Amino acid sequence: MPNTSRFKDRTEAGEQLGKALREREVDVDMVLAIPRGGLPLGRAVADVLDVPLDIVVASKIGAPGNPEYAIGAVASDGSVWRNESAFRGTGSDEEYFQQEKEKEAENARRKADHYRGERSEPDLAGKTVAVVDDGVATGSTVRACLEMLRKTDADRVVLAVPVGPPDTVRELRELADEVICLETPSSFRGVGQFYERFDQVSDEEAMAYLESSS
Template sequence: MVDSNRHPVRFADREDAGKRLGEALRERDLGIDIVLAIPRGGLPLGRAVADALAVPLDVAVAQKMGAPGNPEFAIGAVAADGSVWLNDEAIDGRGVSREYVERMREETAAAARRKEATYRGSRSPLELRGKRACLVDDGVATGATVRACIERVRGDDPDSIVLAVPVGSPRTVAELESLVDEVVCLETPSSFRAVGQFYERFDQVSDEEAQSYLAE
């Protein structure tokens, strides 16, 4: 992890960030066997990282669970296999009922499964058991979807899990270090407010574009 009290680097776009991240991972020589990108924003980076390491690329899919009346506020996240991370502090603080949480968990898991099927198509998921897996996204703010994806990947019994992102909230990155074997984060600026502020171009990635990275 890089502690960026200096002026942080801005990435031209996700492909540029992926190339820099791939170089950093290659220099560390972590013996990574497979790259798992978190759609949609993680796929352009995942493609660049997988190419830099000459390893296969697959997806790890999770979706945020929104709070009652405020779907943009994440009270947790659920992966395609049902693996869940819950923000208990937010749930308790907002008085969210357990019935709501369970209903949203089921609905969100179903949505994540549909998204995973859309991206992967007829391709079978890659085997992770005994492999050294690298989970990649375009950045971490609260880290909700990343946490659910970590649980998803851990359930497939890999030998180790590396989380690799170009930029992240210092607090969130520090919290995530306890959940994986290693975190590689190029920038952890004290000025962090949102992932997009560290990209010159941060357009939304379409489903079609995301799928094209897996097909390469």
């Protein structure tokens, strides 16, 4: 891939992100990682910046008959983002979207509760939070997470990702106070192509990264 470096793995990408945040003097109070793939990065970013790590959770809303194709996403508090062009192009209707939104919101809530265990939700009042994931493609889950955080008392919401296509990154700048993306290659097929190692992260592995912050 010309002009674009590959990350060794998610931890290395997180270390680079943490250094970028520090070099740009972004005064982060807390890192919020998007499970599962965002937690190895979030752990590394939080360690570089010496701040707490927590999670922000959203679930994709799949198209009728094609659940892998996201027509939107919904966060654990019910905040929703809809891809209008995908919604129209797949023949979805409002009834379908609302049903799937409710189902996926409940899935996101359950996931957040499962990951946090006995811990309460973090107090974000007056804080600068960095939302971290292992990369963005369409950015559907990230958008729902940012919509959720815009409703909180957080002072600033910064999105930090290693890689994403230029159009998506540009659109995400409208939802966050600041976006830091290390690589914005024009030839983008998927996040995994920019990693030497891009294994699936299990819930158990992801939760272990979170536990080490408590």
